[in-house]
Amino acid sequence: MTVKASEISVGDTFEEVLVEDLKRTQLVMYSGTSGDYNPLHTDDVYCRDAAGYPGVFAHGMLTMGMTSRIVTGLFGAENVKKFGVRFTNQVWPGDDLKGNAVVEDIRQEGGKTLVDLKITTTNQKGDVVVMGNATGLAVG
Amino acid sequence: MADEKTITMPIEATHIMMFNRSIGDYSNDAMAGDLVAPPTFPQAAAQFDPDYFLRIKPGVDWFGSGKNPSGVEGKPASSGGLHAEQHFEFERPIRPGDVLSVVTKPGKTWEKESKRAGKLMFSEKITEYRDQNGELVCTARGVGVKTERPVDQD
Numbered sequence: 678m679t680v681k682a683s684e685i686s687v688g689d690t691f692e693e694v695l696v697e698d699l700k701r702t703q704l705v706m707y708s709g710t711s712g713d714y715n716p717l718h719t720d721d722v723y724c725r726d727a728a729g730y731p732g733v734f735a736h737g738m739l740t741m742g743m744t745s746r747i748v749t750g751l752f753g754a755e756n757v758k759k760f761g762v763r764f765t766n767q768v769w770p771g772d773d774l775k776g777n778a779v780v781e782d783i784r785q786e787g788g789k790t791l792v793d794l795k796i797t798t799t800n801q802k803g804d805v806v807v808m809g810n811a812t813g814l815a816v817g
Numbered sequence: 818m819a820d821e822k823t824i825t826m827p828i829e830a831t832h833i834m835m836f837n838r839s840i841g842d843y844s845n846d847a848m849a850g851d852l853v854a855p856p857t858f859p860q861a862a863a864q865f866d867p868d869y870f871l872r873i874k875p876g877v878d879w880f881g882s883g884k885n886p887s888g889v890e891g892k893p894a895s896s897g898g899l900h901a902e903q904h905f906e907f908e909r910p911i912r913p914g915d916v917l918s919v920v921t922k923p924g925k926t927w928e929k930e931s932k933r934a935g936k937l938m939f940s941e942k943i944t945e946y947r948d949q950n951g952e953l954v955c956t957a958r959g960v961g962v963k964t965e966r967p968v969d970q971d
Contacts, residue, residue: 703839703841707840709839710832710836710839711836711839711864712861712862712863712869712871713871714871714873716880720881720882722886723881723882723887725886726887727880727886737899737903739839741857742840742855745840745855745856745857749855754856755853757855757907757910759905760857760905761903761958762902762904764899764903
């Protein structure tokens with residue numbers, strides 16, 4: 678499941694399909710668990726007729742959360758040390774998102790192996806929607 | 818906003834499982850084994866903030882639609898604010914049974930000009946999550962941006 682320190686090298690690339698045809702219901706699910714009930718993410722009438730958007734769009738934090746699966750998949754949630762992103766484009770219902778992680782550095786710290794990743798998530802048009810970095814503890 | 822308030826966030830297994838589902842991670846559905854909060858879970862502290870403005874509260878007008886496109890007159894309450902960056906740093910994993918004390922402080926502010934939205938006003942918020950023993954567990958840094966006008970959609 679998770680990667681072993683002995684099996685990972687600088688330049689290794691990992692890709693994961695994060696979502697295909699993002700559903701509005703997924704946005705509702707994320708509102709419910711995160712507590713962010715902003716109608717911009719759940720309420721098409723509000724978006725169109727009050728806020729001036731074509732419709733609901735994803736919470737940045739939902740896109741970041743979906744992107745986090747590539748990091749927790751590699752290290753396990755208990756071994757994630759850092760995860761940070763910049764939000765560069767909005768994500769809309771119907772979007773397909775793919776996450777990409779590139780190993781930038783592998784370093785030893787206090788007898789532990791830390792792996793630095795560059796993270797990019799793109800939509801079906803190839804637009805980057807989030808970009809950032811993560812650091813995880815690789816075991817074994 | 819100026820006064821520091823502490824939010825108490827009890828960490829529960831069911832909340833983590835449902836949060837994981839909502840980000841497309843169904844691996845904890847059986848709720849078996851060592852359930853650990855995923856890296857963006859600390860943001861769900863909003864659930865435990867009694868004053869959080871993006872939740873319906875009794876007796877307070879809600880800006881989402883009902884009879885009308887918005888329940889408040891004039892400019893919708895959330896317009897102009899966008900999430901620009903979010904960062905989490907962990908001292909240790911967050912697990913069910915932890916009771917976190919959450920304090921948010923304002924950070925730096927800065928401005929930038931942009932072609933798509935006019936003047937951009939950035940502001941940073943630093944949130945510290947401490948456990949039941951007062952030990953720092955997680956530090957989050959969020960950057961919000963307010964735009965002079967709505968972002969051009971191309």
